[in-house]
Amino acid sequence: MSISTLKDSDLLSVRDLTIEFGYGDFTVRAVDNVSFDLQRNKTLAIVGESGSGKSISSLAILGLLKHLHGRITKGSMLFDSEVLGRQVDLTQLSERELRRIRGNEIAMIFQEPMTSLNPVFTIGSQMGETLALHQGLSQSAARKKALEFLELVRLPNAKRMLGNYPHQLSGGMRQRVMIAMALCCQPKILIADEPTTALDVTIQAQILHIIRDLQAEMGTSVVFISHDMGVVSEMADDVLVMKASKSVETGTVKQVLGSPTEPYTQALLAAVPRIGSMTGTTAPQLFDIPGQTQSNDTVAATAIDYSKPVLELENLTTRYDVRGGLLNRVTHRVHAAENVSLSIYPGETLALVGESGSGKSTVGKTIQQLVDPVSGAMRYHGKDIFSLPAAERKAFRKQTQYVFQDPYGSMNPRKTVGESLIEPAWVHGLVSTKQEAKDKVADLLVKVGLPAEHANRFPHQFSGGQRQRLCIARALACDPSLIIADEAVSALDVSVQAQVVNLLMKLQADQGLSYLFITHDMAVVERISHRVAVMYLGQIVEIGSRQQIFENPQHPYTKRLLSAVPVLNPGHRPTRPPLEGEIPSAMRAVGNEPNLVDLQRVEEGHFFAAQSAEEHQAVLL
Amino acid sequence: MTDQTQPRPQSPSIATRFLNSRYANFEFMAGAILTGTLVVLVALSGVIFPDGGSKIDLLARLTGPFQASGHPLGTDALGRDILERIVHGGRVSLLVGVLSALGAVVIGTIIGLFAGYYRGFLDTFIMRFADIQLALPFILLAITVIAIVGPGTDRIIVLMIISQWVQYARLVRGSVLSLREREFVQAARSYGLHNVKIIFSHILPNAMGPLIILLTLNVANNILLESSLTFLGLGADPQTPSWGGMLSEGRSYIQTAWWVTVFPGVAIMLTVLGLNLLGDWLRDELDPLGQTR
Numbered sequence: 001m002s003i004s005t006l007k008d009s010d011l012l013s014v015r016d017l018t019i020e021f022g023y024g025d026f027t028v029r030a031v032d033n034v035s036f037d038l039q040r041n042k043t044l045a046i047v048g049e050s051g052s053g054k055s056i057s058s059l060a061i062l063g064l065l066k067h068l069h070g071r072i073t074k075g076s077m078l079f080d081s082e083v084l085g086r087q088v089d090l091t092q093l094s095e096r097e098l099r100r101i102r103g104n105e106i107a108m109i110f111q112e113p114m115t116s117l118n119p120v121f122t123i124g125s126q127m128g129e130t131l132a133l134h135q136g137l138s139q140s141a142a143r144k145k146a147l148e149f150l151e152l153v154r155l156p157n158a159k160r161m162l163g164n165y166p167h168q169l170s171g172g173m174r175q176r177v178m179i180a181m182a183l184c185c186q187p188k189i190l191i192a193d194e195p196t197t198a199l200d201v202t203i204q205a206q207i208l209h210i211i212r213d214l215q216a217e218m219g220t221s222v223v224f225i226s227h228d229m230g231v232v233s234e235m236a237d238d239v240l241v242m243k244a245s246k247s248v249e250t251g252t253v254k255q256v257l258g259s260p261t262e263p264y265t266q267a268l269l270a271a272v273p274r275i276g277s278m279t280g281t282t283a284p285q286l287f288d289i290p291g292q293t294q295s296n297d298t299v300a301a302t303a304i305d306y307s308k309p310v311l312e313l314e315n316l317t318t319r320y321d322v323r324g325g326l327l328n329r330v331t332h333r334v335h336a337a338e339n340v341s342l343s344i345y346p347g348e349t350l351a352l353v354g355e356s357g358s359g360k361s362t363v364g365k366t367i368q369q370l371v372d373p374v375s376g377a378m379r380y381h382g383k384d385i386f387s388l389p390a391a392e393r394k395a396f397r398k399q400t401q402y403v404f405q406d407p408y409g410s411m412n413p414r415k416t417v418g419e420s421l422i423e424p425a426w427v428h429g430l431v432s433t434k435q436e437a438k439d440k441v442a443d444l445l446v447k448v449g450l451p452a453e454h455a456n457r458f459p460h461q462f463s464g465g466q467r468q469r470l471c472i473a474r475a476l477a478c479d480p481s482l483i484i485a486d487e488a489v490s491a492l493d494v495s496v497q498a499q500v501v502n503l504l505m506k507l508q509a510d511q512g513l514s515y516l517f518i519t520h521d522m523a524v525v526e527r528i529s530h531r532v533a534v535m536y537l538g539q540i541v542e543i544g545s546r547q548q549i550f551e552n553p554q555h556p557y558t559k560r561l562l563s564a565v566p567v568l569n570p571g572h573r574p575t576r577p578p579l580e581g582e583i584p585s586a587m588r589a590v591g592n593e594p595n596l597v598d599l600q601r602v603e604e605g606h607f608f609a610a611q612s613a614e615e616h617q618a619v620l621l
Numbered sequence: 622m623t624d625q626t627q628p629r630p631q632s633p634s635i636a637t638r639f640l641n642s643r644y645a646n647f648e649f650m651a652g653a654i655l656t657g658t659l660v661v662l663v664a665l666s667g668v669i670f671p672d673g674g675s676k677i678d679l680l681a682r683l684t685g686p687f688q689a690s691g692h693p694l695g696t697d698a699l700g701r702d703i704l705e706r707i708v709h710g711g712r713v714s715l716l717v718g719v720l721s722a723l724g725a726v727v728i729g730t731i732i733g734l735f736a737g738y739y740r741g742f743l744d745t746f747i748m749r750f751a752d753i754q755l756a757l758p759f760i761l762l763a764i765t766v767i768a769i770v771g772p773g774t775d776r777i778i779v780l781m782i783i784s785q786w787v788q789y790a791r792l793v794r795g796s797v798l799s800l801r802e803r804e805f806v807q808a809a810r811s812y813g814l815h816n817v818k819i820i821f822s823h824i825l826p827n828a829m830g831p832l833i834i835l836l837t838l839n840v841a842n843n844i845l846l847e848s849s850l851t852f853l854g855l856g857a858d859p860q861t862p863s864w865g866g867m868l869s870e871g872r873s874y875i876q877t878a879w880w881v882t883v884f885p886g887v888a889i890m891l892t893v894l895g896l897n898l899l900g901d902w903l904r905d906e907l908d909p910l911g912q913t914r
Contacts, residue, residue, distance in 0.1 A: 404807065
């Protein structure tokens, strides 16, 4: 191997990196001949879909592959180390030398803020550990420095935070603690592996802002791993696109995202929903998937009859009791859905948007009768469902079907796909013989674009996108009139997401289905929905047609949601101010009822909560 | 990775077919051989040793093993043939071990499934009752009950079931609590599947793994428990050979005649090992992913 040296502008130079797992015939090449350079004080983004090898490459930089039983079979990773006082090849270092670099010169932030902090130690002692280890600080000095960095990531009340345990903090706060921890030794390289994927958009905007600010302040180089093109376009200087363990395209963010040369990058970018791309149009539109010809307008052409709703909710309120104390009495209630009224019309998609804890899933689950409401009415074609006898209520379940978020969890792993798909039809007596069932399964599979002979396979033999198709097929088994899709495409890679969304739209056009599309992803909402309802703290704060909400948002929360979505516009840095405060919790003490919002008319079909807008102005803007 | 089907050889011989099957596996083979041998021996014990292992020959008392005396594993303090007694004793031991574990697993699983799925008052009541039962020493309970109803193998089985369903109920309830929140269970509820059906067709199969492990361990434990009870005079009558009884009889001679205790001990060990291996194999086989999580 030739010993080369780093260019002055580069901090890390990776050449022909090849990483393998397994042995003998079972060897899997997770990273194949990948090369990239990380420049000083710049951000390199590694993008790719799940399984492309982007996280493995970053773990290799930290020398953490051994824990995963992987090995570097080829390549070099030159790094200019100050601690060791020379340029080193990270692949050749001993474990002892690596430990001096890890956490000190190269630090990492992980995806899942909920599990990457040790729950039994306080924030202060976890941060102190790193500082004591690498900088030899005394306990009190380490504490002081930890405090300094917690303030740097703008944690409110940082002093008290040092004594807190991780479970006392929200996801966004934990991720800020992680950043503070990673940065407190002032590393030269910060590796951020999907640091905002598990967070809400407004919190994501806040975290990205902090990372950008600190990078500028401290001169850190960042390796930013993400599947989200919008985030990458906001954060990166250089981009490396990976596909199936290989590097596809590298270059500056303007080159790669602005004028990609490789077909894969082009396809990836085409699948990204771009917010604002549908300004001026009224109907939903299919995603363009390169290589598939589609007549774009056929899908949305059907006009919707707004005279008779399929389903109407009136002042629906659902609360969860929180018990405590010696007598196990109800001390608090989570006001998950308060006074929610909405209508869904035949053949229409109503998007219900909001962030985690806003109560959007609760509304869906209440409609599906998975949870019982406290008060309110639900009418299906004018018939009040909650006042029906139990047997008829059960029969109503045939009319609405639920598609869950997690394509891995929503199919019984011990049943074949055919058994799972046909179960709803058995329950409601729609099939009576084995042959009928078999035909129906084949029919359902074909409808969602899967081969009919896959009926005998088990769920784990399918990919995430295929599994979500299966869940949709199961939802179709009873010929429902309404499908509730609860974050149904959120867990999927963008290209797969585009296909599943297109499938949903095509099925709607063919069968006149109505959708309640529950999601936090505004860009997908813009594509798929006819109307949009925005939920905040359990209440609908704004409702209107898609065009009205996206082009003329009234409530500050709606504006916040829309502006927080990362925009795919390479080289453009967003100027939005970061959200300072925390969004309040929907949990309230018994007797402390929330104020009910009053929806005011903006124009035909567009309503918003003017009063709550004033109240929350301060928190939200 | 999933769309390819393995190319199969045209007409595999019986040997290749066996080698490719799910049975060509160390755990299955070893477990099946051990357990199979035991079951056959016990089933045919009356044919192999018509004396029933109770023929006393005081002249040959405490004969050592592996000697040309006609007693391959030696004799005990009354000159009874140890091999003969082990084979006959297997009847009682296996009967008690297997029946009590099966009884407890059935009752405990059903209670655990319903308590965990429906929660509420039933759950609280059953689980507090289970706590009380766990706090009660088994031996004390056994002595009291046997004192009232008199000793016997059948009573021991019932006693063990009564005391052991709790473990299964707790284990199953724990699994159910997490499984009932899984999305496929929610999905089944959402399309209106009856709760009882959800419990037995969606939840139970996914809760089986740990259950099988506990079951195989429990069979072993019950064989030993039966021996303690027999030792205390609460089990089968002393004339009937049982592994536990043999162990306790041999205890007084352990320094001079090790074979009296060691061979029944080895029999218990091999049985337990065989059952555990089979249990491991079965757990893996029931998992469609083909791997343990």
